[in-house]
Amino acid sequence: MTHQAGIPLGVRFKLLSDTPHDSAAQVCGDVVVGDYRDLEVLRAFAATCDVVTFDHEHVPTEHLRALREEGVAVLPGPEALRFAQDKGAMRARLAEIAVPCPRNRLVADPSDVAAFAAEVGGWPVVLKTTRGGYDGKGVWVVHDERQAAEPFQAGVPVLAEEKVPFRRELAANVVRSPHGQAVAYPVVESVQVDGVCSEVIAPAPGLSATLAAEAQSVALRIAGELDVVGHLAVELFETTDGRILVNELAMRPHNSGHWTIDGAVTSQFENHLRAVLDLPLGDPRPRARWTVMANVLGGDYPEMYPAFLHCMARDPGLRIHMYGKDVKPGRKVGHVTVSGDDLDDVRERARHAAGYLRGTITE
Known part of the structure; x- marks a missing residue:
């Protein structure tokens, strides 16, 4: 892409x-x-x-x-x-620049995890290996000291975090060039299923203008303080009490920004290239009121081409992107994007196409 x-x-x-x-x-x-x-x-x-x-x-x-x-x-x-x-280095740096994050610290062993749980009000807590995790890998939600043993078997430092009571997950995508020009895309809602992103809604429905501006401001400040050049995705929790907390960072074009290929004036991929080449950045504004991106996950049917043809014929307004990957159950092998003025319609069409391509929907 x-x-x-x-x-x-x-x-x-x-x-x-x-x-x-x-x-x-x-x-x-x-x-x-x-x-x-x-x-x-x-x-x-x-x-x-x-x-x-x-x-x-x-x-x-x-x-x-x-x-x-x-x-x-x-x-x-x-x-x-x-x-x-390195998630440990990330948490320490964000604390230095006063970015809101879940309470956290590095832990040495299961008994130290139990001590951390007591510090933050009890179980469950979230454990993460500081390096190598993605799409739910390297992340555990543990409910007692016995369950806390598994993450330490990887042989890398382990970070403990409080389990945040959140309403939903958001993502703020920004791009910054070497001379400091920066742009921010609309804040999106990222829907996760079993630790894997299922769909992205742009912009995040029902998000107040104040909280959206705060999320963009936080992402732009992180990009500046960390001297990021290129695309930065800041994954966020919107808490049940109306705050935002930073969950993860990704310094590359990100799944939460794939909607921009078809839904924004300038895609995250083009703006990433513009940034690393120090070209003027492009317009990040959306082309439509709503854009929904649904990930296509591999299912039990390795041959997707017949389903691909069906989706194209059923809904000519779909934008389907396949990645040329071997189809394996649960693997991201493509995505579909739909834009329009009616969120319910756009979301249903994107979900239907992704489900049909996977084989979980047959009509």
Whole structure:
């Protein structure tokens, strides 16, 4: 999707891919297959690039620092990216700049988790490995000291957080350029099922203008304080008592911003490219009153093409994006987007198409 956004900008891509079958490798003309964890592979790859950027946060920070010291333009930089890589570092930094977050601290063992639970008013509490988690992986909701043992088996530091009584999850997506220009997209509602994003509603329905502005302001302040260059997604809790708390950060185009491809004047992908190339940023405003993006998760039917044709014929207003991934149950293999003036209609159409593609809806 980033490659697609770069075509009208005249951006040429070179891709470092784990395998020749990855989604981007199927569309990019210049592909190097290699291990992003190998510094020599990264050095050789970056030598012919003007700018290096990412579609995930797992590249070792020390490798990125080495590239930066050797004169490679790495954006976002390793100093910023580490706060998306390490949840413990992220929480500490956000506390320094007075960003509202759930109560939290690093814990040493299950008995320390029990002590933390007592500090925040009791069980349950949320445990997270500080590195490597995504889409619900590396996150546990534990109800007693016995259950708290499992996260420590991963061999990485564990962060404990209070379990926040929240009304819903929100996301504030912003983009910032090297010289400090920044834009903010409408705050969206992100609907999670089993730790995986199911759908995104833009803008978040029923969100007060005051709280929406606060969420955008928080995201822009984080981007500035952490010196983020490119796209930043700030995942938020809207609490039952009307506050917002920061849950997670992602420094790359993000699933909560996929709706912008069809629903905004300038997509998150194009604005990310504009930012890392230090071009003027594009207009983030929505094109329609409502846009709903529904993720297509793999089901029991590996061949999706017949369902794809059905959805196109049934609803010509759909925008369907398939990622070229092998279909596996629960895996994100695409998304559908619908825009319009009637939220109930838009949401039903997006849900129907995603369900039909997965095989959970048959009519």
